Amino acid sequence: MASISLANISKRFGSLSVLDNVSIDIRDREFVALVGPSGCGKSTLLRIVAGLESISDGEISIDGEVVNDLGPQKRDLAMVFQTYALYPHMTTAQNMAFPLKLRGHSALEIDKAVGQAASTLHLDDLMDRLPRALSGGQRQRVAMGRAMVREPRAFLFDEPLSNLDAKLRSHMRLEIRQLHQALNATSIYVTHDQVEAMTMADRIVVMNRGRVEQEGSPIELFDRPANLFVASFLGSPTMNMADAVLTTDDEGKPVLSFDAQTSRIPVPAFTGAPNRKVIAGLRPQHMDVVPPDEGMIQAQVQIVENTGCETNIVVAIGAETWTVQSRQRQRLAQGDVIGLIFREEHIHLFDHGSQKRIN
Amino acid sequence: MTKAKRSILCWAALSPLLVVAIFPYATMLSTALKQKDEVFAVDQSWLPRGLYLDNFTRLLFERNFGQAVLNSLTISLGATLLSLAVAIPAAYALTRLSVPGKPFFRNYLLITQMISPIVLIIGLFRMFAYFGMINSQTSVIIAHSAFYMAFAVWMLQSYFATIPRELEEAAWLDGASRFTGFVRVFLPLCLPGVVVTALFTFVSSWNEYAMSLTFLRDASQQTAPVQIAFLTGTLYQIEWEMIMAATLIASLPVAIIFAFIQKYLIGGLALGGVK
Numbered sequence: 001m002a003s004i005s006l007a008n009i010s011k012r013f014g015s016l017s018v019l020d021n022v023s024i025d026i027r028d029r030e031f032v033a034l035v036g037p038s039g040c041g042k043s044t045l046l047r048i049v050a051g052l053e054s055i056s057d058g059e060i061s062i063d064g065e066v067v068n069d070l071g072p073q074k075r076d077l078a079m080v081f082q083t084y085a086l087y088p089h090m091t092t093a094q095n096m097a098f099p100l101k102l103r104g105h106s107a108l109e110i111d112k113a114v115g116q117a118a119s120t121l122h123l124d125d126l127m128d129r130l131p132r133a134l135s136g137g138q139r140q141r142v143a144m145g146r147a148m149v150r151e152p153r154a155f156l157f158d159e160p161l162s163n164l165d166a167k168l169r170s171h172m173r174l175e176i177r178q179l180h181q182a183l184n185a186t187s188i189y190v191t192h193d194q195v196e197a198m199t200m201a202d203r204i205v206v207m208n209r210g211r212v213e214q215e216g217s218p219i220e221l222f223d224r225p226a227n228l229f230v231a232s233f234l235g236s237p238t239m240n241m242a243d244a245v246l247t248t249d250d251e252g253k254p255v256l257s258f259d260a261q262t263s264r265i266p267v268p269a270f271t272g273a274p275n276r277k278v279i280a281g282l283r284p285q286h287m288d289v290v291p292p293d294e295g296m297i298q299a300q301v302q303i304v305e306n307t308g309c310e311t312n313i314v315v316a317i318g319a320e321t322w323t324v325q326s327r328q329r330q331r332l333a334q335g336d337v338i339g340l341i342f343r344e345e346h347i348h349l350f351d352h353g354s355q356k357r358i359n
Numbered sequence: 360m361t362k363a364k365r366s367i368l369c370w371a372a373l374s375p376l377l378v379v380a381i382f383p384y385a386t387m388l389s390t391a392l393k394q395k396d397e398v399f400a401v402d403q404s405w406l407p408r409g410l411y412l413d414n415f416t417r418l419l420f421e422r423n424f425g426q427a428v429l430n431s432l433t434i435s436l437g438a439t440l441l442s443l444a445v446a447i448p449a450a451y452a453l454t455r456l457s458v459p460g461k462p463f464f465r466n467y468l469l470i471t472q473m474i475s476p477i478v479l480i481i482g483l484f485r486m487f488a489y490f491g492m493i494n495s496q497t498s499v500i501i502a503h504s505a506f507y508m509a510f511a512v513w514m515l516q517s518y519f520a521t522i523p524r525e526l527e528e529a530a531w532l533d534g535a536s537r538f539t540g541f542v543r544v545f546l547p548l549c550l551p552g553v554v555v556t557a558l559f560t561f562v563s564s565w566n567e568y569a570m571s572l573t574f575l576r577d578a579s580q581q582t583a584p585v586q587i588a589f590l591t592g593t594l595y596q597i598e599w600e601m602i603m604a605a606t607l608i609a610s611l612p613v614a615i616i617f618a619f620i621q622k623y624l625i626g627g628l629a630l631g632g633v634k
Binding site for chain 1: 523525526528529530531532533534535536539544547548
């Protein structure tokens with residue numbers, strides 16, 4: 001297994017900059033997820049690590065060895081593609097044996113390695129089938145098997161679950177995680193699905209427009225997003241945002257007032273400079289519904305969505321639309337006025353101009 | 360509508376086409392099996408008097424048509440192999456590699472297809488004469504493969520473009536060099552496209568007349584189409600029964616190949632949108 005280091009990686013196609021000075025260090029045996037919206041450069045970055053794309057600037061090293069000029073054949077990495085990329089003219093067994101055959105392993109060794117991988121991935125009954133005779137989930141497993149057999153230095157996953165249905169996706173999520181624990185392999189996992197990233201990764205790197213917005217453990221990113229982009233990208237339903245003003249009360253303690261609300265919410269823990277315009281964020285899970293006169297802010301119910309275990313209440317706060325997620329069954333109707341309460345530590349404050357976190 | 364009814368209707372709709380396709384073969388076969396007096400009889404009949412195979416034996420042994428068919432086979436096979444040997448890497452480069460001036464090269468290939476071979480034939484004759492290659496089948500193989508190569512490249516590149524790039528990339532990550540990935544992953548997947556292209560090249564070369572006539576002066580070197588043409592024009596009378604036997608023999612290899620690779624042909628023609 002290996003550590004992978006990306007230092008100041010830039011990639012330009014003519015005047016278009018796809019990656020701009022990206023630096024990430026991936027430790028040995030770590031499971032790192034690269035997340036971001038479509039076109040943020042995460043897949044390009046993975047392809048750069050794989051050796052499938054060249055870089056315009058920067059340095060990639062695997063285990064301390066600079067591999068900038070090394071072809072994908074020589075980097076000893078395995079990749080699971082979004083489309084699985086199984087060889088259509090080879091059976092499951094042949095697909096899995098292919099990397100070992102290329103390395104000149106004996107038939108005995110190949111049989112043993114393929115058999116082992118097949119039994120780990122429950123593929124034993126599908127060894128003679130061609131890819132076209134396999135279901136999406138089975139193809140996914142074969143692709144993983146092909147990556148596993150040769151014990152590469154690291155695994156690269158390029159949105160491997162995006163072609164599967166929701167149920168299978170959550171099942172495969174678990175399997176990949178278990179596999180990672182069993183193999184203890186360094187893994188880079190690209191996804192646009194924040195749930196996948198949150199549930200699977202030891203560390204998440206959030207990317208946007210070719211730059212790293214923030215990196216850290218899933219909980220760190222969820223609890224303390226560094227900027228507005230990360231705050232709104234991670235979490236489902238997405239974080240509620242509203243324009244607000246930070247001022248001080250009569251005692252000089254910082255208070256927050258939302259543009260559309262009269263109430264002033266004390267934020268004593270805030271130590272930055274007050275008297276400024278900010279964007280305040282609150283996660284839907286961090287608010288409770290109370291009668292209007294008991295609420296820190298008031299809102300009008302627009303839509304109530306019952307998902308069974310949770311109720312999503314879409315409310316209007318001035319011109320903003322917020323979502324409140326409640327674990328209790330709420331008897332609310334459109335047009336009802338409700339109060340919302342929340343704890344100070346759950347308020348995320350971002351500078352209005354730079355959109356960076358300030359609390 | 361029942362299945363039987365539908366199939367009868369389909370056959371009825373297709374029958375005019377069938378007649379058009381079968382009529383020349385029926386005429387060839389019928390005439391080739393007749394004796395000379397039968398061919399010009401007032402009362403024409405589709406069926407010959409008896410199974411008369413003399414036209415074929417005379418053609419093959421007296422007129423040396425067997426040698427012409429063999430020459431045609433050598434030239435067509437040679438031209439097909441040579442043109443594929445160049446067209447496959449060229450098409451691969453055009454679809455997969457960043458080659459400077461790619462659009463220009465594509466247009467250039469297209470423009471070469473607009474020039475009739477007959478326009479170039481004097482120039483080619485002089486060139487082959489300079490190299491002492493007149494009367495050599497190699498000259499026709501080279502000329503044919505050069506002419507059909509552009510079409511082969513076009514056809515192949517449109518097929519190659521349908522093969523997902525990830526398959527090769529997966530092979531590279533599995534440890535295959537570009538060449539190994541090409542041979543073990545890419546080419547097997549392109550086989551239908553390669554077969555169809557080979558077939559078109561083979562048939563074009565098999566039927567080509569002007570260049571074969573010009574570069575091969577010796578009767579023993581001549582190809583089947585040239586010999587058939589000589590059957591019509593070099594004698595005081597036109598021996599239709601011989602001509603028909605010859606055309607039947609000449610069209611057989613192509614028909615056999617088409618029958619064998621039908622499934623590739625349908626798959627291949629449905630792709631690419633070129634021809």
